[in-house]
Structure formats: structure tokens, C-alpha cells
Amino acid sequence: MTRMYQLSLVTLAVLLCSSPLINGGKILVYPLDGSHWVNMKVIIEELYSRGHELTVMRPSDSWYIKADSPYYKSITINFTAGFDEEGFGSFLTTLLTMQKESNSLWTRIATEYDMTLQAYLWHEQMLQMAEGIFKNTQLMQNLNDSKYDLLLTDPAIAGGVLLGHRLGLPLVFNVRWTIQGEGHLAIAPSPLSYIPMQYTLLTDKMTFTQRIRNLLYYFYTRLQTWYTIDLNYKPFVHRHFGSDVHYMELFQSADIWLMRNDFTFEFPRPTMPNVVYMAGFQCKPSKPLSKELEDFVQSSGEHGVIVMTLGTLVAKLPEDIAEDIAAAFAQLPQKVIWRHTGKRPSTLGNNTLLLDWLPQNDLLGHPKTKVFVAHGGTNGIQEAIYHGVPLVGLPLMFDQHDNFFRMEARGVAKVLDIATVNRDNFLEALREVLYEPSYRDKMKKLSNLHRDQPMKPMDLAIFWIEFVMRHKGAPHLRTESYKMSKIQYYSIDVVAFLLTVVLLVFTVFICVVRFVCSRVFCRSKVKKE
Incomplete structure (x- = not known):
């Protein structure tokens, strides 16, 4: 009985301590x-x-x-x-x-x-x-x-x-x-x-x-x-x-x-x-992929994988742009995982897998992922930095152009204008980021800087x-x-006051000098007469 009572007390204590x-x-x-x-x-x-x-x-x-x-x-x-x-x-x-x-x-x-x-x-x-x-x-x-x-x-x-x-x-x-x-x-x-x-x-x-x-x-x-x-x-x-x-x-x-x-x-x-x-x-270590997705990734061999998604708000692109992108992907030896819910492009190659949804963080953290094609949302860019994956940018709207410019300035991204993108310049950008080591090296350095913090x-x-x-x-x-007016914040009133004081002192000084000079002149004139 005593043992049961003690067990009940322990159970109650555990429940109280774990109560959210x-x-x-x-x-x-x-x-x-x-x-x-x-x-x-x-x-x-x-x-x-x-x-x-x-x-x-x-x-x-x-x-x-x-x-x-x-x-x-x-x-x-x-x-x-x-x-x-x-x-x-x-x-x-x-x-x-x-x-x-x-x-x-x-x-x-x-x-x-x-x-x-x-x-x-x-x-x-x-x-x-x-x-x-x-x-x-x-x-x-x-x-x-x-x-x-x-x-x-x-x-x-x-x-x-x-x-x-x-x-x-x-x-x-x-x-x-x-x-x-x-x-x-x-x-x-x-x-x-x-x-x-x-x-x-x-x-x-x-x-x-x-x-x-x-x-x-x-x-x-x-x-x-x-x-x-x-x-x-x-x-x-x-x-x-x-x-x-x-x-x-x-x-x-x-x-x-x-x-x-x-x-x-x-x-x-x-x-x-x-x-x-x-x-x-929001970044975290990658989790294992599903068997089907892992098999596809592993089938890329030494060439690795390209991941493409345009974020939560854009699941598909205009058909002409999608056709050019698919045609460029088809000319690469890498495997491609592309989140795309629009019409299946007629130029799609056998190396490209279309998905309605993809585990972005887990794919970016996979050692075979070589390039991330993204639209430039802050979340996606930060996950790419966290996992050290260089970028090809297709910014669409809002702050995305500016976000990608910052990545380009650091040498970790190649950015294209969505209005002029075609299969040739898209393919050229992909090859540059894939085969120029500086992109991955600089992104790895950026990732190390980002991770080196005393607290998550x-x-x-x-x-x-x-x-x-x-x-x-x-x-x-x-x-x-923020409670100060612009005049107070920039000390315009203080500067104006000090200038007024200086001007007043200068004016008084000039007046005194003129007064003294006039007195001296008058005395000199009287003596001469």
C-alpha cells in the first residue's frame, strides 16, 4: 500500500512538472x-x-x-x-x-x-x-x-x-x-x-x-x-x-x-x-527523405541534384517561361526536383521530377544538393545560407530583387531577370553556379559565419x-x-539657439568696439582743436 502511495505521488509530481x-x-x-x-x-x-x-x-x-x-x-x-x-x-x-x-x-x-x-x-x-x-x-x-x-x-x-x-x-x-x-x-x-x-x-x-x-x-x-x-x-x-x-x-x-x-x-x-x-x-538540420525521393536523389550519382521552388505563394510560372526552364534543365547531367503545379512542360527532360510540394529544408540539407533555384523570399535564402547551398535567382516581386542582390554582392548567387529569362541564359547561369567553385566556397563560408553563434x-x-x-x-x-520632433531630434533648435547667442555676442562686441572707437576718436579730435 505504501509503495502504491509513493508511486502515485511520483506520478503526480511528474504530471505537475510536465504540465505545459x-x-x-x-x-x-x-x-x-x-x-x-x-x-x-x-x-x-x-x-x-x-x-x-x-x-x-x-x-x-x-x-x-x-x-x-x-x-x-x-x-x-x-x-x-x-x-x-x-x-x-x-x-x-x-x-x-x-x-x-x-x-x-x-x-x-x-x-x-x-x-x-x-x-x-x-x-x-x-x-x-x-x-x-x-x-x-x-x-x-x-x-x-x-x-x-x-x-x-x-x-x-x-x-x-x-x-x-x-x-x-x-x-x-x-x-x-x-x-x-x-x-x-x-x-x-x-x-x-x-x-x-x-x-x-x-x-x-x-x-x-x-x-x-x-x-x-x-x-x-x-x-x-x-x-x-x-x-x-x-x-x-x-x-x-x-x-x-x-x-x-x-x-x-x-x-x-x-x-x-x-x-x-x-x-x-x-x-x-x-x-x-x-x-x-526557422532553419534546422535536415531529416531523411522519403524512400522514393531518396532513390531519385541517389540516382544523380556524382552530378548531384538541383532543387527549384518559387516559395509558398507561387506554385507555377507562365507557360512560356516554364517551357524554357524545363528545356534548360533537360540539357544538364544533374537530376532536378522542381515544385511546379502548372501544365507539364513539353520540353521536360527525363532528369526532372515535378512535385506539387517538396521538403525544401530536407533537400537543401542533403549532401547531393548542388544548387537552389529560388525566387528570393527571406525564408528560402536563409535556409540556403544555413545549409551552404549556392543560388540561382528568379526574383518576382516585393523585396525579392533586393534580397538576391545582397546574395549576389556576396558572390553566392547568380540572378536573372524573370522578364528576359530564356533557356540559354538560364542554362548559362546554372552551369556557372554549378561549375565555378567560388559560389559554393563563399556560401560555405557564409554558412559558417551564420552558424557560429552563442545561442540558436x-x-x-x-x-x-x-x-x-x-x-x-x-x-x-x-x-x-520617437517622441521628439524632427527639430528636437536633429538638435535644430539647439543649433539655432547657439547661433543666436553667438550672433548676439558678436553684435554686442561690434557695438562696444564701435562705441569705444567713437569715444577715442572724439577725444583725439578735441585735443587737436
Whole structure:
């Protein structure tokens, strides 16, 4: 009986120690759909495994964010975000068509205008969703009553930022972008003399003419921000948070910025104490492939394998481009594994395997993988760096051109323009990366630099999320500079004051000198007379 009693106590102790919610917190997550959700989901699963309770807010037409999950509860907002496969496919087709015709200045202007207009409408739509949440008194009451410890969000959309401030919760960002552009621009000093603006395809070592270009592009982005962001967000924030609050203050007051990059990817630049670099947090050692896939990989012999996928958002390319790519693959001795769900190309060779889905991380980690053909999403590039696989780039949209430019600048990638790609230049790029050793050597070096860290990026990210929960925020890491006006931030008022003082002293000095000189002159004149 005593032994049974002792066994029961031991069992109870084990259950209590392993209970996932004993030290767990309650986290509200406001994610962005699409590829951004893919990396947010990785963090959610890790937080769940460490005993935290997560609730995810999602619009009713979410493409990737599912209502049911073993890792989180969901709150579905009855709202159409317009982020779906059909709409995105149509957008991609239009964008590729414009890029093919971009040899004329008018087409480029039309493309920029169309993209800016789409951005305006998208932000307008996101704010309508936020307005609906704020006006739903029952939902807001439930959120307040839930007593969340923090709100985790992607600041590429503002909904989570606005909701976090409305609920008075500490904010943690899973960030690469804010609504105004690259994340650092909102939080850290960014001198344009050596900080290249996104999309300029410049490095941190700029010539005089390149610095002019960088500055002009900065002013252009400010104009875009005024139209797409200011006109939407200023009225909303003034209405809900006060006329003295600028919408970017709500972003800049976040406690921790978990940046999805590091300085194997980013050019050296100033940063801030509450910016935590977690590039490659989603990367992990490869797992064994399925028997069928392993047999195919092994059949490549000494030539190895090429892996091609264009990410979570693009499963197929226009037929003419797919035909040229397939024809180029067919001329290589390597085996090819290609994620492609469109029409089977007529030029497809026997060395190429088409799949609806492929285990990207496991294939990149396989010793026979020689080249990764990718679109330039941050997740894919970081997995390639982690596993040391050189790249051939087919950037399509958004930040992908800029991401691949950074890899090309480091000598680990060959980049092609999707609008002009054909079987000849694609085949030439593949052969160059396959047979020029410097690509693989430099990527291996980059991989070693990335891996040589005192703490795994995922552990670092989770530590800081839990840090914010333990301390109810991290205000000691947060600069107060965002509360200053431009005049105060750049000390224009101080310089003006000091110049005024100097001018006043100089004026008094001149007056005194003139007065003394006049007195001396008068006395001299009197003596002579």
C-alpha cells in the first residue's frame, strides 16, 4: 500500500512538472497571411511546445491561417482581407506582363503607379478590419477579459500594433518590414550615405552618384508613404488615439523587435538595444527523405541534384517561361526536383521530377544538393545560407530583387531577370553556379559565419518573448527619441539657439568696439582743436 502511495505521488509530481501551462503565458497573435505566416507559425509552434497558450486572430477568408490547429485557438473576424490564391495569381500574371514590357519609361511609371494604388487600397482595407474590431464591443471585452501577457504581431500590417495599444499590451514584433518600409528605418539611425534604401540595388559602399540616387529614392519613398500610409493612418490614429499621436509612434514604442535577418545578410548598420536578430530561426538540420525521393536523389550519382521552388505563394510560372526552364534543365547531367503545379512542360527532360510540394529544408540539407533555384523570399535564402547551398535567382516581386542582390554582392548567387529569362541564359547561369567553385566556397563560408553563434536564433527569439512576459515589457531598452520632433531630434533648435547667442555676442562686441572707437576718436579730435 505504501509503495502504491509513493508511486502515485511520483506520478503526480511528474504530471505537475510536465504540465505545459504551469509557467506558460497567454499570447495574442495578429499575423500577416501568406509567406509571413509561414515563419510566424514556426514561432507559434515553438511557444506552444514551451507551455504557452496562444490565440491567433484571422480574417474569415485567410489563405494560409487555418481556423483549427493543435497549437493555437483562433478568433475569426468576419472580414474579407482579399488575400487568396486566385487573386494573387492574377496579380503575379499582371506584374510579369508589365516587367516584360518595362523597356519603356511609360510602362515603368504605369507599373509604379499601379503598385502604389494597390498598396493604398490594401492599407485602406486593413484599417477597415481594425475599425470593425474596435467597434465590436463584445469582442473587445472578451480580449480585455482574457488578460493576455503580450501581443505578437508582424508590423508589415498595422492591425496588431493598433490592437495592442488599444488593449494596453506589451508588443513584440516578428519583423522585416513595417508599413513604411524596411524595419530599421523606423527604429534605428539610418544615414543615407552608407545605408542603401531597399530596391535601389546598392551596397553600403556607394559612389557619389550612387549616394545621389539613394537620396532621390528616399524622397520618392517619402512621397509614396504620404499617399499610401499617411492619408490612411493619420485620420484613424487621431480618431482612436488622440490628435497628438503620430501613427509611427505606436510602432516605435514596441518593446522588442525580432528581426528576421542578421549581418550575414544585412549590410553593417546602426541598430538599437531592443532589436534582436534571429535570422535562420526557422532553419534546422535536415531529416531523411522519403524512400522514393531518396532513390531519385541517389540516382544523380556524382552530378548531384538541383532543387527549384518559387516559395509558398507561387506554385507555377507562365507557360512560356516554364517551357524554357524545363528545356534548360533537360540539357544538364544533374537530376532536378522542381515544385511546379502548372501544365507539364513539353520540353521536360527525363532528369526532372515535378512535385506539387517538396521538403525544401530536407533537400537543401542533403549532401547531393548542388544548387537552389529560388525566387528570393527571406525564408528560402536563409535556409540556403544555413545549409551552404549556392543560388540561382528568379526574383518576382516585393523585396525579392533586393534580397538576391545582397546574395549576389556576396558572390553566392547568380540572378536573372524573370522578364528576359530564356533557356540559354538560364542554362548559362546554372552551369556557372554549378561549375565555378567560388559560389559554393563563399556560401560555405557564409554558412559558417551564420552558424557560429552563442545561442540558436529560435532560442534567442523565445527568450526575449518570455522576457517581455516576465517583466511586463522592456521599456529600459526602448529609446524615447520617437517622441521628439524632427527639430528636437536633429538638435535644430539647439543649433539655432547657439547661433543666436553667438550672433548676439558678436553684435554686442561690434557695438562696444564701435562705441569705444567713437569715444577715442572724439577725444583725439578735441585735443587737436
